Amino acid sequence: MIELATPNTGRLRTLAASQESAPVSKTRTRRRRLPLLTIVCATWIIGLVLAAIFAPELAPHDPLKQNLMARNVPPVWSSGGSWDHPFGTDQIGYDIFSRTLYGARPALQIAGIAALLSLAIGTTMGLIAGYFRGAADAVIMLLVDAQLSTPFIVIAIAAVAAFGRSMTLLIILAGISGWMGFARTIRAQVLSLRDREFIHASHAIGATDFRILLKHLLPNLTSIIIVLVTVQLRGLILFEASMSFLGLGVPPPNPSWGSMISNGRDYMLSAWWISVIPGVALMVTVLTASLIGDWLRDELDPTLRGIR
Amino acid sequence: MGLSGRTLISRFGRALLTIWLVVTVVFIILRLSGDPVRLLLPPNAEPARVEALRTELGLDQSIAMQYVRFWQQIGRGNFGESLRFHQPAMDLVLQRFPATIKLALTAFLIATVFGLLIGSTAAFTRGSAWDRSAMATMSVLQSAPSFFLGIMLILIFSVRLRWLPTSGYGTFEQLILPAVTLSVLTMASLARMSRASLLEVLRADYIRTARAKGFGERVIWVRHALRNASLPIVTVFGIELAELLAGAVIVETVFAWPGVGRLAVDAVSTRDYPVVQSAVLLIALIFIGINFILDLSYPLLDPRIRHD
Numbered sequence: 001m002i003e004l005a006t007p008n009t010g011r012l013r014t015l016a017a018s019q020e021s022a023p024v025s026k027t028r029t030r031r032r033r034l035p036l037l038t039i040v041c042a043t044w045i046i047g048l049v050l051a052a053i054f055a056p057e058l059a060p061h062d063p064l065k066q067n068l069m070a071r072n073v074p075p076v077w078s079s080g081g082s083w084d085h086p087f088g089t090d091q092i093g094y095d096i097f098s099r100t101l102y103g104a105r106p107a108l109q110i111a112g113i114a115a116l117l118s119l120a121i122g123t124t125m126g127l128i129a130g131y132f133r134g135a136a137d138a139v140i141m142l143l144v145d146a147q148l149s150t151p152f153i154v155i156a157i158a159a160v161a162a163f164g165r166s167m168t169l170l171i172i173l174a175g176i177s178g179w180m181g182f183a184r185t186i187r188a189q190v191l192s193l194r195d196r197e198f199i200h201a202s203h204a205i206g207a208t209d210f211r212i213l214l215k216h217l218l219p220n221l222t223s224i225i226i227v228l229v230t231v232q233l234r235g236l237i238l239f240e241a242s243m244s245f246l247g248l249g250v251p252p253p254n255p256s257w258g259s260m261i262s263n264g265r266d267y268m269l270s271a272w273w274i275s276v277i278p279g280v281a282l283m284v285t286v287l288t289a290s291l292i293g294d295w296l297r298d299e300l301d302p303t304l305r306g307i308r
Numbered sequence: 309m310g311l312s313g314r315t316l317i318s319r320f321g322r323a324l325l326t327i328w329l330v331v332t333v334v335f336i337i338l339r340l341s342g343d344p345v346r347l348l349l350p351p352n353a354e355p356a357r358v359e360a361l362r363t364e365l366g367l368d369q370s371i372a373m374q375y376v377r378f379w380q381q382i383g384r385g386n387f388g389e390s391l392r393f394h395q396p397a398m399d400l401v402l403q404r405f406p407a408t409i410k411l412a413l414t415a416f417l418i419a420t421v422f423g424l425l426i427g428s429t430a431a432f433t434r435g436s437a438w439d440r441s442a443m444a445t446m447s448v449l450q451s452a453p454s455f456f457l458g459i460m461l462i463l464i465f466s467v468r469l470r471w472l473p474t475s476g477y478g479t480f481e482q483l484i485l486p487a488v489t490l491s492v493l494t495m496a497s498l499a500r501m502s503r504a505s506l507l508e509v510l511r512a513d514y515i516r517t518a519r520a521k522g523f524g525e526r527v528i529w530v531r532h533a534l535r536n537a538s539l540p541i542v543t544v545f546g547i548e549l550a551e552l553l554a555g556a557v558i559v560e561t562v563f564a565w566p567g568v569g570r571l572a573v574d575a576v577s578t579r580d581y582p583v584v585q586s587a588v589l590l591i592a593l594i595f596i597g598i599n600f601i602l603d604l605s606y607p608l609l610d611p612r613i614r615h616d
Contacts, residue, residue: 154588162341272463286452286453287448287451
């Protein structure tokens with residue numbers, strides 16, 4: 001619905017996206033209690049953040065230490081498993097539990113920093129496009145459309161091929177992958193705000209454009225920005241995992257869920273746990289991140305329904 | 309009805325611009341990597357060949373000249389020679405292309421049939437147990453990373469049940485798991501979208517009118533509701549098909565499917581940059597092409613949309 005205010009391209013994806021939602025009343029008279037699902041999701045995310053921070057204290061083994069005496073040990077609940085390796089070990093004796101804990105680090109680091117990066121790029125672009133209109137608007141929306149009609153993963157593959165894999169590159173790529181969502185939504189919001197009386201009033205008393213953007217428009221966008229960041233996290237976690245799965249992400253031997261899943265692929269017959277355990281961690285994280293995003297969106301700004 | 313010449317030109321212009329941007333980004337990546345010759349020639353290339361390539365790329369000249377040279381090479385269809393296979397890189401990519409198309413189209417077919425079936429039956433039985441459980445499942449599936457989903461399918465259908473092969477290319481059995489894996493995300497989003505679209509349409513005035521005129525429910529559903537609800541769904545077809553193409557990069561790696569995506573990912577690890585570059589350009593070009601054709605088809609589907 002918000003996105004229908006985007007006039008320039010007539011892209012139907014926005015129309016289609018908006019039709020996914022039913023009209024929702026914006027005013028909320030009573031505060032509802034937190035839904036159970038949200039509490040569960042928030043617990044998982046908080047637990048994950050703690051696990052990432054305190055991984056050295058929590059992990060029973062060094063995630064980079066191979067133990068050739070204990071290869072392909074099954075998890076504790078299977079026959080042959082032991083509490084020494086609660087989630088078992090892989091084909092070269094890495095402890096899966098420790099590595100899954102440490103694997104939360106790149107996932108959260110990359111998603112977090114990249115979300116801020118795409119927030120910075122996207123918000124700046126959206127503010128400029130919506131406030132100044134004209135040529136700047138046209139160019140920015142053209143870039144948005146161009147990136148939306150290009151498969152970003154192949155550009156990322158080319159970049160990794162040229163520069164070699166590194167955390168820095170991964171963060172930059174993830175950051176660039178998602179700025180368009182911010183730009184479009186912020187632009188549409190600015191378009192609807194710029195003709196409001198308080199903006200006209202600021203113009204009248206001689207405020208500069210910069211001041212209006214920073215002091216009057218940006219504060220009005222806070223809740224949308226929070227929602228957008230949360231909604232983005234899901235995609236960014238998936239991006240890191242996908243790149244690591246393809247062998248183009250977190251450099252080895254550092255653990256990442258994506259590369260752990262990829263590593264276990266060849267041992268599905270004999271040792272399914274090598275990929276299934278980090279896979280479950282990844283899937284639950286992605287699911288909780290998207291559920292929290294949806295919940296936050298509905299709470300803070302129901303008009304944003306349907307935004308991805 | 310029909311397309312005005314102006315719209316056609318502007319859409320075409322936008323597609324060309326996107327292609328230009330992609331090629332430029334690929335050029336920038338190549339240049340930023342330091343020495344392009346290092347990427348484009350094997351490490352043990354004889355000095356004469358290195359010199360020849362330097363002159364050909366115009367590395368002794370200005371960046372602008374190099375950019376022009378880059379375009380000239382692409383114009384001549386020269387995308388470099390594979391360092392590993394010693395044949396023109398684009399030929400290699402094109403050889404792998406049918407496999408990718410086969411996978412993407414099969415997945416698209418599965419996604420469309422099941423997505424629309426689930427979505428419309430859910431809308432038809434709105435609020436029922438089927439509706440709610442189907443939609444909850446679709447939400448979960450939308451959060452499932454395709455590579456993990458693929459591995460779970462391998463675990464269930466290949467390792468445990470032994471119904472289908474784990475990987476490979478050629479037989480129909482080998483196509484099933486990759487195609488299903490690739491289709492899931494699209495199926496989930498088509499199901500949700502078609503349900504939302506149908507529910508939206510059913511609220512429209514003309515449906516009430518049709519009811520008032522005494523049409524039977526079946527006529528209303530088939531002739532009034534489904535037909536009108538199909539537009540927003542058809543408009544996402546192109547985006548979905550394009551996404552499938554990008555998703556194939558990952559699914560091909562999971563199932564050792566010999567397509568363009570796997571070729572590109574393998575080429576990164578063997579440092580075969582010309583192949584990566586050719587694959588990136590081809591995938592991007594097709595992606596943009598699909599979007600362009602879809603853009604053109606909207607006005608034919610819905611006469612109300614004619615101008616930007």
